[in-house]
Amino acid sequence: MSSVLEYLLHILILIVIYIILAQSLNLVAGYSGMISLAHAAFYGIGAYTTALLSVNFNFPFVATLPIAMVLSGILAFIVSVIALRTVDDYFIIITLGIQVVIFSLMNNWMTLTRGPLGIPGIPPISLFGFEINDKIPFLILCIILAGIVYYLLKNITSSPFGRVLKALSEDEIFTQSLGKNVYQAKIISFTLGAMFASISGVLYAHYISYIDPTSFTIDESIFILSIVIIGGMRNLWGSAVAAAFLIILPELLRFLGMPNNIAANMRQIIYGAILIFAMFKYSKGFVAERTNSA
Amino acid sequence: MLSLIQLILNIIAFLSIIIIISYSFTLIYYTTKFFHLAHAAIIVFGAYFTYLFSQQMQIGLWFAIPLAIILATVMGALIEIVLYNPLRKRGAIPLVFLITSLGLYIILQNIISLLWGDDTKSIRTGPVEIGNEFLGAYITDIQIITIGVSIVLFVATLLFIKYTAVGKNMRAVSSNAELSNIFGINSDAVILWSFAVGSALAAIAGILVAFDTDMTPTMGFNLLLYGVVAMIIGGVGSITGLIGGAFLLATAQHLGAYYIDSKWMDAIAYIILILFLIWKPLGFSGRRLKKVEI
Numbered sequence: 001m002s003s004v005l006e007y008l009l010h011i012l013i014l015i016v017i018y019i020i021l022a023q024s025l026n027l028v029a030g031y032s033g034m035i036s037l038a039h040a041a042f043y044g045i046g047a048y049t050t051a052l053l054s055v056n057f058n059f060p061f062v063a064t065l066p067i068a069m070v071l072s073g074i075l076a077f078i079v080s081v082i083a084l085r086t087v088d089d090y091f092i093i094i095t096l097g098i099q100v101v102i103f104s105l106m107n108n109w110m111t112l113t114r115g116p117l118g119i120p121g122i123p124p125i126s127l128f129g130f131e132i133n134d135k136i137p138f139l140i141l142c143i144i145l146a147g148i149v150y151y152l153l154k155n156i157t158s159s160p161f162g163r164v165l166k167a168l169s170e171d172e173i174f175t176q177s178l179g180k181n182v183y184q185a186k187i188i189s190f191t192l193g194a195m196f197a198s199i200s201g202v203l204y205a206h207y208i209s210y211i212d213p214t215s216f217t218i219d220e221s222i223f224i225l226s227i228v229i230i231g232g233m234r235n236l237w238g239s240a241v242a243a244a245f246l247i248i249l250p251e252l253l254r255f256l257g258m259p260n261n262i263a264a265n266m267r268q269i270i271y272g273a274i275l276i277f278a279m280f281k282y283s284k285g286f287v288a289e290r291t292n293s294a
Numbered sequence: 295m296l297s298l299i300q301l302i303l304n305i306i307a308f309l310s311i312i313i314i315i316s317y318s319f320t321l322i323y324y325t326t327k328f329f330h331l332a333h334a335a336i337i338v339f340g341a342y343f344t345y346l347f348s349q350q351m352q353i354g355l356w357f358a359i360p361l362a363i364i365l366a367t368v369m370g371a372l373i374e375i376v377l378y379n380p381l382r383k384r385g386a387i388p389l390v391f392l393i394t395s396l397g398l399y400i401i402l403q404n405i406i407s408l409l410w411g412d413d414t415k416s417i418r419t420g421p422v423e424i425g426n427e428f429l430g431a432y433i434t435d436i437q438i439i440t441i442g443v444s445i446v447l448f449v450a451t452l453l454f455i456k457y458t459a460v461g462k463n464m465r466a467v468s469s470n471a472e473l474s475n476i477f478g479i480n481s482d483a484v485i486l487w488s489f490a491v492g493s494a495l496a497a498i499a500g501i502l503v504a505f506d507t508d509m510t511p512t513m514g515f516n517l518l519l520y521g522v523v524a525m526i527i528g529g530v531g532s533i534t535g536l537i538g539g540a541f542l543l544a545t546a547q548h549l550g551a552y553y554i555d556s557k558w559m560d561a562i563a564y565i566i567l568i569l570f571l572i573w574k575p576l577g578f579s580g581r582r583l584k585k586v587e588i
Contacts, residue, residue: 035393085571088387088389093567097519100561105561275400276394280381282390283386
């Protein structure tokens with residue numbers, strides 16, 4: 001296979017992984033109004049779970065994926081029970097704290113995660129006896145999983161439960177007065193979001209075959225949140241387009257002749273700037289442009 | 295082996311830094327009621343401007359430090375004028391400010407990386423020394439200066455808030471911005487003042503930290519978050535609470551570092567924050583955190 005095609009496939013796989021991340025965060029941040037900066041932590045939990053289980057115990061992919069999702073879900077449940085005692089900006093600060101705590105567990109719990117050394121030699125995914133070594137079948141697997149996640153998210157958000165989420169993100173007290181259990185709905189939404197995020201982590205770990213904590217930092221969380229905000233709150237396809245754009249952007253800059261390290265910084269400067277512009281657009285709140293405030 | 299006195303000295307030196315940072319952040323939070331996370335970049339810019347003037351341009355430290363503080367102050371004020379003020383005019387909610395400041399932080403931090411590189415830079419003039427002996431423990435000159443500067447700045451800003459016209463206006467704007475406008479206080483000017491004073495304090499803190507432990511472009515975020523944690527556990531807006539919060543944070547972190555390992559310091563800070571938000575959500579001072587408003 002030519003190296004150009006390899007490179008294009010690599011970019012495509014990364015895009016699909018980030019689409020899952022961004023769409024799952026869109027459920028939490030967009031539809032339910034909980035801006036979370038802990039998403040990279042759940043992404044990391046997915047990656048670490050599958051890495052540890054498959055390297056140490058030779059667990060197959062079909063087992064590690066559900067285990068990773070359940071673990072991430074349990075943790076997200078605990079986290080949300082704590083974090084949802086606060087709202088808005090305090091919620092962001094507390095999710096930021098949880099992100100830092102989980103990152104420092106990955107980085108410092110040497111006996112389990114080997115800390116900054118990371119976990120090398122994660123085997124490729126094998127499904128029904130076939131080992132997925134090539135990029136093309138791996139991409140297809142990613143797309144299938146992303147499709148399933150999209151389908152589920154689409155159904156969740158247009159279900160009665162989804163309407164409760166939208167309602168509570170616009171007016172929590174009012175939703176409560178209609179007899180809806182706001183607290184429970186938020187916890188379910190947060191937990192589901194984290195479970196979907198761990199799918200990305202599992203794919204990423206098997207794809208790169210080596211993980212270390214630096215892939216799951218607070219910067220990563222901010223990046224995922226930026227994708228959601230730039231793509232548009234409550235807009236799943238928008239998240240997909242924004243993910244593609246932000247992944248391709250540094251490659252484009254590199255293509256234009258910018259050195260590697262400068263391109264990485266420029267990407268962040270550009271998405272920081274887009275984030276600020278988006279905030280001017282959303283300045284009245286994320287749902288204000290849809291409602292005609294009297 | 296660390297002696298008890300050494301531990302206490304370390305705690306006091308660290309506490310002094312946290313208090314300056316927390317206080318500088320609180321000043322801004324006090325009048326604007328949002329989390330200005332780009333403040334972290336101002337801390338770092340203070341240090342890097344000092345590096346620029348003293349090391350790269352070879353200006354003496356006595357000129358370099360004031361110049362750096364002034365530049366950082368101008369920067370903080372500019373951020374308010376160019377970014378936050380227009381957003382306020384649009385009636386933005388605190389959440390929007392927070393995300394804007396996050397975007398701005400990303401931009402500024404990457405600008406620092408582009409300008410000065412990601413490696414550690416030093417503004418220390420002499421070699422690393424053990425320091426002065428004090429009751430069998432050691433304290434470096436810079437730690438003594440830090441403690442002194444912290445006390446002086448703290449008292450000075452406290453007097454500034456309590457007795458000057460600008461300080462009184464700050465308190466007025468803090469308790470009710472609209473009402474103080476009616477009484478002829480220009481709330482925009484007052485907020486600009488709080489950004490200027492807060493940024494100056496942050497730059498000083500950054501310079502002190504850089505003298506003690508050198509600088510990297512990303513050092514500001516953790517420092518700021520310690521300050522934010524101290525502010526929240528102290529009870530937002532309370533000055534004595536802030537000292538208590540900083541004290542609790544510094545003590546817990548150093549005891550943790552002493553008994554477990556210094557690499558867990560970040561995690562400890564957030565675990566304290568999370569515990570506080572569960573059991574004592576109002577902080578030391580008992581003032582109410584923001585809850586859902588009807």
